[in-house]
Amino acid sequence: MPPGAPEEPPGPPLPAAALSTGAVARRLGVSPTTLRSWERRYAIGPARRESGRHRRWTPADIARLELMCRFTAQGVPPSEAARAALDAAAGGSGVVRPVTVTPGGPTALPLGEVRAECRGLARAAVRLDAPAVEHLLDTALAQLGPVMAWEEVIAPTLHAVGRKWASAGERYVEVEHLLSWHVSGALRRPRPAPRRYEAPPVLLACAPGEQHSLPIEALAAALGERGLPVLMLGPALPAEALREAVRRTGPRAAVLWAQSGTTAEHALARAVAGIAWGPHGARGHSALLLAGPGWGAATSGPRLERLFGLRSGLAVIERLVSAPDPRASGAGPAAPGACGS
Structure with missing residues (x-):
C-alpha cells in the first residue's frame, strides 16, 4: 500500500468453514491448478482473500464450484458452465444455452452421436486446455467407471482426434499428444479395489x-x-x-x-x-x-x-x-x- 494511502476497512470475518484451494480441490476431485485457472479465466474465485492474498473458499464459493463441475461433467464448456453457475448463485435460472452442447466450426472433431461428456472432452482437447481435460477425464472415470468411460467417452474422442489428424496433415498432432498423455495419467489414478482372488497377476x-x-x-x-x-x-x-x-x-x-x-x-x-x-x-x-x-x-x-x-x-x-x-x-x-x- 502506498505511503499515506487510506487503509481499507476490514471485511467481515471469514466463516469458520472457509477452506484453502488445496482443500477445495481435494473435496471436488479436481486439481488446484484447475481451480486457479477457472478463477483467472471465468472470475469464479472466492469472494475475498485473507491477508497475503491466500484464497479462502466459503460454502457459497464452493457451491458455485460444485455447480460448475456438474455442468462441465455434462460436456458444457467451462466458460458457459461458469456463467451458468454464477447466474444461479445470483438468483438467476442457471440455465445453460442449448447451443453449448453442440460444437461446430472448422476445429470441431468429427464425433457423430456421442455422450455430452465426450463432446466436452473433445472441446477441451482442441483448445489444449489441460486442466479441463484432466478434470473431465477424472469425472468420467469416477462417475461412469473405467469400462463405460473408455467405451463411451475416451475411445470415441481418441478416434475422432485420429480422424481429424489424418485429414489435416500435421495439424492436431499436439491435440492427440495432449489427450493421450492425460488419458494415460487418468487411467492410472484410481486406486484398485481389494484383491478378490489369490492368483498370479x-x-x-x-x-x-x-x-x-x-x-x-x-x-x-x-x-x-x-x-x-x-x-x-x-x-x-x-x-x-x-x-x-x-x-x-x-x-x-x-x-x-x-x-x-x-x-x-x-x-x-x-x-x-x-x-x-x-x-x-x-x-x-x-x-x-x-x-x-x-x-x-x-x-x-x-x-x-x-x-x-x-x-x-x-x-x-x-x-x-x-x-x-x-x-x-x-x-x-x-x-x-x-x-x-
Whole structure:
C-alpha cells in the first residue's frame, strides 16, 4: 500500500468453514491448478482473500464450484458452465444455452452421436486446455467407471482426434499428444479395489515395436476396479522380456496387444503360449489372449485365444482367473475359456 494511502476497512470475518484451494480441490476431485485457472479465466474465485492474498473458499464459493463441475461433467464448456453457475448463485435460472452442447466450426472433431461428456472432452482437447481435460477425464472415470468411460467417452474422442489428424496433415498432432498423455495419467489414478482372488497377476503387454498402449491401460484400470491382480509391462516389450515374464510369474492369462498388423508377431504368440512354467511334476501353461486389431479376426494354436472388446475381454479374463488353480489340485493345465465378443 502506498505511503499515506487510506487503509481499507476490514471485511467481515471469514466463516469458520472457509477452506484453502488445496482443500477445495481435494473435496471436488479436481486439481488446484484447475481451480486457479477457472478463477483467472471465468472470475469464479472466492469472494475475498485473507491477508497475503491466500484464497479462502466459503460454502457459497464452493457451491458455485460444485455447480460448475456438474455442468462441465455434462460436456458444457467451462466458460458457459461458469456463467451458468454464477447466474444461479445470483438468483438467476442457471440455465445453460442449448447451443453449448453442440460444437461446430472448422476445429470441431468429427464425433457423430456421442455422450455430452465426450463432446466436452473433445472441446477441451482442441483448445489444449489441460486442466479441463484432466478434470473431465477424472469425472468420467469416477462417475461412469473405467469400462463405460473408455467405451463411451475416451475411445470415441481418441478416434475422432485420429480422424481429424489424418485429414489435416500435421495439424492436431499436439491435440492427440495432449489427450493421450492425460488419458494415460487418468487411467492410472484410481486406486484398485481389494484383491478378490489369490492368483498370479494377469500379465498385460504390447507386442514388440507396438507403442499404442492406451487400450491395455484401460484394461488394467478395469481389472483393478474388479479386484483382479494385474502386472502391466507397457508398450513395446521385447520378445525375450515377454517370455521371461511369463516364466517368472506363471500367469493364468497374458494379454498381448497389437494395434497394427506390422507389430503382431504370430510366431512370438505361439512361442509364448507354449511356455511351461512351475516346478517339474506341476508344470502349467498360460492362456495367451491376443487383443487389438493388428491380430486380425482369426487365430490358431494351443492356448491362443482372441479378445474382442474391453467388456467381453474382462469376462474372459475373470473366468480364467476364477477357475480352480491346477497347481493346487494336481490336475493338468486348465484350458482357457472361449474369447468371444
